[in-house]
Amino acid sequence: MRNNLFASEGLLVLVGILAFGPVRARAQDVPAAQLDSLRAEIEVLTARLDSLANAMGPGQAEPQVRDREEEATDALARLRAAARAAAGDAAADTTARAQGTQEFVGRARSLQALNPEITFTGDVYASIETENPGEDNFFPRAFELSLASALDPYTRAKITMTTWDPSGTIDVFPDPAGVYERADAIFVVEEAYLEWVNLPGGIGIKAGRIFQQFGQFNRWHVHALPFTSRALPNLTFLGQEPLAQDGLSVHWLLPTSGTGAYETTVEVTTRRNEKLWGESRGISFLGHFNAFWELSASTDLDLGISAVRGNRLANGLASRSALYSANASFYWAPPARSLYRSLTLRAGVMRLDPEEVTGVVGPQAALGVWTLAEFKFARQWIGGGRYDWVENPMNPSETAWIASPSLTYWQSEYVRVRAEYDILKNPGKTTGQFTLRITFAMGPHRHETY
Secondary structure, three states: OHHHHHHHHHHHHHHHHHHHHHHHHOHHHOOHHHHHHHHHHHHHHHHHHHHHHHHOOOOOHHHHHHHHHHHHHHHHHHHHHHHHHHOOOHHHHHHHHHHOOOOOOOOOOOHHHHOOEEEEEEEEEEEEEOOOOOOOOEEEEEEEEEEEEEEEOOEEEEEEEEEEOOOOOOOOOOOOOOOOOOOOOEEEEEEEEEEEEEEHHHEEEEEEEEEOOOOOOOOOOHHHOOOOOOOHHHHHHOOOOOOEEEEEEEEEEOOOOOOOEEEEEEEEEEOOOHHHHEOOOOEEEEEEEEEEEEOOOOEEEEEEEEEEEEEEEEOOEEEEEEEEEEEEEEEEOOHHHOOOOEEEEEEEEEEEEEOOOOOOOOOOOEEEEEEEEEEEEEOOEEEEEEEEEEEEOOEEEEEEEEEEEEEEEEEEOOEEEEEEEEEEEEOOEEEEEEEEEEEEEEOOOOOOOO
16 A cells, blocks of 8 residues: 555655646646646545545654654764764763664773783693603693783883792703702792883883893793704703893884894893802893894895803802803794794804812803704694703713603694703713693783794
């Protein structure tokens, strides 16, 4: 019936166009009889339209048209009210609430944006050692909580706290007495510093407690290491922990126009590493220089040198001590197959150069070498191996070496499973240790490697 109504309305309009227009334009040319005929036809059509409207029931045809007009008017009113509300018009908010059409929009700054990025990282071991097969078979190696926040466009803050279980660590030159003691887990604040970035001239500054820019792996946290432990020279000259001290670090990316990138770092810190400085708590100085070249679209080369110097205090006597490092890394990955094929080769040499004090038993000059290789043969699989060699600074006639094959499965970028077998040869014995290592990260930020 609605269609009939619309058809009648259209017919009425058509008749008006065909009849009234020409009649008004040329009324003087139309005979009176023809005008009377047109008026009669219009009256008939009007009667039919009234009849259709009555058939739909009283108040039905006209309300439909009125409803469509009111609906369009209401929609326009709602759009205008929403626009005024977005602009903060309080009167518009009141009107919108009265009409029941207000949509809640929070105007206050979101507190979530002020929260730091929070990441929790776990490093869990299952281990069997040939000398003590029933000891330290399962243990949580490290649980790390990392907080990072951009305070403003120029300043960032980072804090890293770790529970560290030294069980299962490699004792390169064990106590001659052969006493085995299980060490208790400890909680430490590994890093906590402010970092100023985007400074003029390519300068970056850190202030606080930092993993220092020494060698290639000192800045890496334990869960990011490519093997279960740090290299033998690190373990021998610095201990189980990296060189982490309190002070100031200034980094400069040199402005160069040619191929390659060059950077240098100078750090002034207090001495906190007992293996290197003994009881001294004075100032130490570190310098680091690194050069990077992109040899081709698929190959990169990285070279670096580092030196840290300070005074060592032992038995009440102070003496100079220094540690030097040189390292190189080569990376190959074909651009079209980098997800499935890559090769990384790394090597370095470290030398401990302490000042010998007459009549005092202390560390002597010693040398250490480390090497490793990693080959990605599938998207989620990496085969690796390392070989390290080091002299005993307390007795340079003694040496130790380690050889370690490994197989790593990256389930995802947040879950890694690694199987590794370490063969350690130190004075008087050779030991083996198989380790199954599971590393996971929760949160938006996996701690970066450097």
